[in-house]
Amino acid sequence: MKDLNSFLEELEAAFPDEIKRTDTLVAPHKYEASAVMELFERDERHPLVLFNNLVNLKQENTAFKLLFNAFSNIEKMAVALGVEQPVRKLIMEKYYQGSMNPKPVVRVNHTGAPVKELVWREQEVELGVLPIPRINEMDGGPYLTPIVVTRDGDSGRYNISWNRAMVIDRNHLGLWMSPRHLWSTFSKYEQRGEALPIALVLGHHPAFFMAGAGLTKISQDEYEVAGGVLGEGLRVVESEAFGGELLVPADAEIILEGLILPERRSVEGPFGEFTGYSGPQRISWLVEIKAVTARKGGAIISVFGAHQENLYAHMPIQADIFHDLKNIMPAVKDISWVDSGGPLNMVISMDKKTEGEPVRAAMAAMSLSNFIKHVIVVDDDIDPGNLKQVMWAWSTRVQADKDINIIKRTQGQVLDPSLSEEIAGSAMIINATVPVGQPYAMKAQPPESVINSIGKEIFDQFKKY
The missing domain is CATH 2.30.110.10 (Electron Transport, Fmn-binding Protein; Chain A)
Known part of the structure; x- marks a missing residue:
């Protein structure tokens, strides 16, 4: 019981x-x-x-x-x-x-x-x-x-x-x-x-x-x-x-x-x-x-x-949004809303295959709840709940003139104190993903094969103490 x-x-x-x-x-x-x-x-x-x-x-x-x-x-x-x-x-x-x-x-x-x-x-x-x-x-x-x-x-x-x-x-x-x-x-x-x-x-x-x-x-x-x-x-x-x-x-x-x-x-x-x-x-x-x-x-x-x-306490709403969003956009791998510090922001992690998917995913999330005003979309190498990683992606994968979309006259959240009208406001989508099919700088780190072999073996020894 x-x-x-x-x-x-x-x-x-x-x-x-x-x-x-x-x-x-x-x-x-x-x-x-x-x-x-x-x-x-x-x-x-x-x-x-x-x-x-x-x-x-x-x-x-x-x-x-x-x-x-x-x-x-x-x-x-x-x-x-x-x-x-x-x-x-x-x-x-x-x-x-x-x-x-x-x-x-x-x-x-x-x-x-x-x-x-x-x-x-x-x-x-x-x-x-x-x-x-x-x-x-x-x-x-x-x-x-x-x-x-x-x-x-x-x-x-x-x-x-x-x-x-x-x-x-x-x-x-x-x-x-x-x-x-x-x-x-x-x-x-x-x-x-x-x-x-x-x-x-x-x-x-x-x-x-x-x-x-x-x-x-x-x-x-x-x-x-x-x-x-x-x-x-x-x-x-x-x-x-x-x-x-x-x-x-x-x-x-x-x-x-x-x-x-x-x-x-x-x-x-x-x-x-x-x-x-x-x-x-x-x-x-x-x-x-x-x-x-x-x-x-x-x-x-x-x-x-x-x-x-x-x-x-809104985590159950986040869980429902995550499930519905995956049904609409299977490339979505994870989301963070309540643990992103929001309270009206959402971060979406996805395995992008084509250009345009991040904007579609963000718009789908906004359609599922008027709690969501700003959406940042990142690649699946970024943990959407880790704001240091999200800010790094925003800083290094975004050009404001082409990767930020402002949507005007959207239905807002009545508790949003920034609204100048009772319910109508604006929304923002930030596409912080790497372009598909174009050369792009490689993230600097040791080889993954070495990390997962000798690196992990020695690191795990430190975890015991």
């Missing part, structure tokens, strides 16, 4: 330096937890930090815990997906294969569900008992970054998505929805004057969260996709507020059950976004919480908004 605790144990065994714990008293709603995370970020370290001694929004000591940076680098992604080596390409392939091999859910009763150890209903609900953080200075209030679970009552399909939710009062949240599956389902309900039942999962195994980030098809049941990514069927149990109408993850840490209310909106934000900037205040959707269930001492997984973790 996979849950947050099993992940933490595996992470500590595989990469002990990637997990830190503190028993110092911290008030997350006063930015104290995120201040610690900021200092790690400035030191260019990104460990998962588990805060064990907290006060809640009511200024009371609480047994609930809080953690940041569960998704902050390749090492944690590898542990979450069961990949032995922390290699970007292997992680993308493992995620995609899991998402394409769904597993049916496993229903359990209340006694077999750890998330039912504590239950609050209706008037007992008080979000103030939770240690919900404020992360960045401009944040509009304490914020959760949960997986939101919905079930389409017409089709029976479960959807999971990663959203942000701002605390308004003891039982209300302001929820932001991008115009994708959750938004579409709620729009249908709202047109009928109906509220949409939802569950906000505040903590679980990170692979469950990753499944909520991917570009899953509307035809797929995302509970089953989550099972495929987890490598085992997701254990589910009836919700307190909606019974069998909405099943919830049995092994979650904390779950908020509620309704997205029709014809109701709330001011929400600002909030620190993956771009590294505070996103604007918005008119968002209003959620009324009807029940809260939790493990004793359950933990909230919080994404460290506007920092490295926030970008790396």
